[in-house]
Amino acid sequence: MMHIETIETPSLGDRSYIVADGEVAAVIDPQRDIDRVLDVVDANGWVITHVLETHSHNDYVTGGLELARRTGARYVMAAAEETFFPFHPVEDGDEIAVGSIRLRVLHTPGHTPTHLSYVATDGEQQAAFTGGSLLYGSVGRTDLISRTLTEELTRHQHASAHRLATELDDHATVLPTHGFGSFCSSAAADAHTSDVDPRYGVETSTIAEQKRANLAFTITDTDEFVATLMSGLDAYPRYYAHMSPRNRVGPGPVDLSPAVEADPTELARRIHAGEWVVDLRDRTAYAADHVTGTVNVEVGDSFITYLAWIVPWGVPVTLVGDTQDEVAEAQRQLVRVGIDRPAAQALGGVAEYGSGLDRGSYRVADLDELAAAMADGEQLHVLDVRRNDERARGGVTGSLHIPIHELEHRLEEVPADAPVWVHCASGYRASIAASVLARGGRTPVLVDDSDTRLEPLGFALTTDAPERDRAAV
Numbered sequence: 001m002m003h004i005e006t007i008e009t010p011s012l013g014d015r016s017y018i019v020a021d022g023e024v025a026a027v028i029d030p031q032r033d034i035d036r037v038l039d040v041v042d043a044n045g046w047v048i049t050h051v052l053e054t055h056s057h058n059d060y061v062t063g064g065l066e067l068a069r070r071t072g073a074r075y076v077m078a079a080a081e082e083t084f085f086p087f088h089p090v091e092d093g094d095e096i097a098v099g100s101i102r103l104r105v106l107h108t109p110g111h112t113p114t115h116l117s118y119v120a121t122d123g124e125q126q127a128a129f130t131g132g133s134l135l136y137g138s139v140g141r142t143d144l145i146s147r148t149l150t151e152e153l154t155r156h157q158h159a160s161a162h163r164l165a166t167e168l169d170d171h172a173t174v175l176p177t178h179g180f181g182s183f184c185s186s187a188a189a190d191a192h193t194s195d196v197d198p199r200y201g202v203e204t205s206t207i208a209e210q211k212r213a214n215l216a217f218t219i220t221d222t223d224e225f226v227a228t229l230m231s232g233l234d235a236y237p238r239y240y241a242h243m244s245p246r247n248r249v250g251p252g253p254v255d256l257s258p259a260v261e262a263d264p265t266e267l268a269r270r271i272h273a274g275e276w277v278v279d280l281r282d283r284t285a286y287a288a289d290h291v292t293g294t295v296n297v298e299v300g301d302s303f304i305t306y307l308a309w310i311v312p313w314g315v316p317v318t319l320v321g322d323t324q325d326e327v328a329e330a331q332r333q334l335v336r337v338g339i340d341r342p343a344a345q346a347l348g349g350v351a352e353y354g355s356g357l358d359r360g361s362y363r364v365a366d367l368d369e370l371a372a373a374m375a376d377g378e379q380l381h382v383l384d385v386r387r388n389d390e391r392a393r394g395g396v397t398g399s400l401h402i403p404i405h406e407l408e409h410r411l412e413e414v415p416a417d418a419p420v421w422v423h424c425a426s427g428y429r430a431s432i433a434a435s436v437l438a439r440g441g442r443t444p445v446l447v448d449d450s451d452t453r454l455e456p457l458g459f460a461l462t463t464d465a466p467e468r469d470r471a472a473v
Contacts, residue, residue: 126171
């Protein structure tokens, strides 16, 4: 019987998988912190014989090579991949035996030129590990390799999806790596299922469900598919530029031991040196009291995507928080994108690590308060830090639009003569932006609210949007 375990990484919107026959196992697309994989395997008494990559990843540093080294498993990649280390090469049509399970290799280009899918069967179940190819309701984005290759890869992506639909049974389970909030998805993904599949412990989908709802199948004309997909490709995290090169060199093991402790004097030195001292606390707690010059990136599922997107690559990062567990979670997320060690850490809350340092605060408000302030004619500015595609659906008329990932480099465009009310879709990105504004000498007001309330509250909205920034790298 085929067993499949799913390891979710919500902070990156990705999944890794373990497929086993009860004795031996293969791991597909493991994240860098492989202790999570080893814990599952050890708990089940399985032996890893193969580690499989669907592609050279652009959104995280792989744990595949190190996992293969640790376990003695074969490290399997597309023969056409270019790396600086040896691996077990496979091509379209090859088969891999994992005990009683057979995995068939399918070349499914689109997300990357050499992308592979693996179709596993035990004679009864059939499951397709589709990586960044066929996602739930969508497909992987096709612009991460090269602008000049985007149209060609988009055509390949359409063809790959249709190949999977043609060659697999309708009841085959579709198990992608991306599409659960990952920016590797070309559009919002949807599982199209009503229940968690008890065999896998997570929501899944099938080929039949994808045929009904996935844009790769609802848009049958290739030219129309290409135009639709490419028109929806907006900015993606800048740190992606560093991931694939790191994966091709061959990432080593991670060190998750606590970083060196920094006292208030050391924190002040790092802040004055222009390093990033990141406060991990809740946005409202930070707004009420924080060390001047720090940046607030609340630890949670969106933490690493936005921190790695906005921090200048290579600048030392110091983590400050209330507890070691809080800092440890942030540190684990950092290693997944190749920020191997924090420069330092500080614990105990702002009252302790902020002792003797300059402190600041700013106001937190909601959209009702913004509407009232605008109606009263208060002197203020509104800053929208959502992405271009979100702004195009409607932004406050007269507001300044600077996507969060551009703010650090466009801070001079933000006026300093009045409070700046900053909003996003839910308050998370606005909280980061507010701390960046405060760090840059502005007076922010954090709008901790949902943009779905803009229209009901009567804000005058514009759909004018600046030219898309597709590169963002």
